[in-house]
Amino acid sequence: MTLTDYLYYIILPIxxxxxxxxxxxxxxxxxxADKIIALDVLITTGIGIIGVYSIIHxxxxxxxxxxxxxLIAFLSTVAFSYYLEKRNRKK
Amino acid sequence: xxxxxxxxxxxxxxxxxxxxxxxxxxxxxxxxRISVNTKAATxxxxxxxxxxAVFFNDLSATSRSLVIILFVFLTAPVSAHLIGRASYFMGxxxxxxxxIDDLRGKYQxxxxxxxxxxxxTPGNNIDHTKNDDIIK
Numbered sequence: 001m002t003l004t005d006y007l008y009y010i011i012l013p014i015x016x017x018x019x020x021x022x023x024x025x026x027x028x029x030x031x032x033a034d035k036i037i038a039l040d041v042l043i044t045t046g047i048g049i050i051g052v053y054s055i056i057h058x059x060x061x062x063x064x065x066x067x068x069x070x071l072i073a074f075l076s077t078v079a080f081s082y083y084l085e086k087r088n089r090k091k
Numbered sequence: 092x093x094x095x096x097x098x099x100x101x102x103x104x105x106x107x108x109x110x111x112x113x114x115x116x117x118x119x120x121x122x123x124r125i126s127v128n129t130k131a132a133t134x135x136x137x138x139x140x141x142x143x144a145v146f147f148n149d150l151s152a153t154s155r156s157l158v159i160i161l162f163v164f165l166t167a168p169v170s171a172h173l174i175g176r177a178s179y180f181m182g183x184x185x186x187x188x189x190x191i192d193d194l195r196g197k198y199q200x201x202x203x204x205x206x207x208x209x210x211x212t213p214g215n216n217i218d219h220t221k222n223d224d225i226i227k
Binding site: 003006007011014015017018019021022024025030031032033034036037038040041044045047048051052054055060063064066067070071073074077078080081082084085 | 097108116142146163174181
């Protein structure tokens with residue numbers, strides 16, 4: 001079993017299963033904070049999946065996409081929490 | 092030899108990501124979910140990216156993946172702190188089995204100022220054992 005087969009048939013299904021679990025929490029989540037956490041972890045898992053794909057295909061340009069995803073995850077979490085905190089603040 | 096190292100790193104990282112997803116589903120409380128995810132998912136993705144850095148073994152790809160690791164490790168605690176603070180202000184309750192709430196009565200409800208001890212204006216403080224204004 002080569003490295004590509006191992007990554008393709010064992011690692012990627014485990015990562016896909018964890019994405020399914022995170023999406024379950026994203027849909028169910030009791031408060032909106034749970035949904036934001038689930039979104040953050042979803043993008044973080046996406047960075048991991050992009051890393052595994054870049055090993056499988058042998059192309060390092062996929063890592064640029066992972067970098068942009070990391071930036072967007074941080075920015076979206078900060079913006080969401082800023083506005084959630086600001087929503088019920090009175091002068 | 093290098094493929095053995097890659098297999099070990101990627102497998103460990105995948106196990107950490109899977110454990111963090113299970114923790115996200117199983118934990119009873121928003122704050123525990125924040126705690127489990129900001130540690131386990133970050134460590135898992137960091138291990139996977141170290142695996143890619145070992146695989147490519149040239150300067151441009153390795154520095155790129157190390158920059159991603161540095162960025163994820165720097166920003167995960169900041170975003171976890173911000174979302175935890177916002178959910179405490181929103182009135183997300185702690186789990187009923189939680190033993191202690193160190194912030195009880197120390198945040199001002201309107202000005203969001205953190206006091207170091209419980210002062211004499213208890214109506215203005217955020218107290219999750221009393222207040223009913225839960226905002227969904």
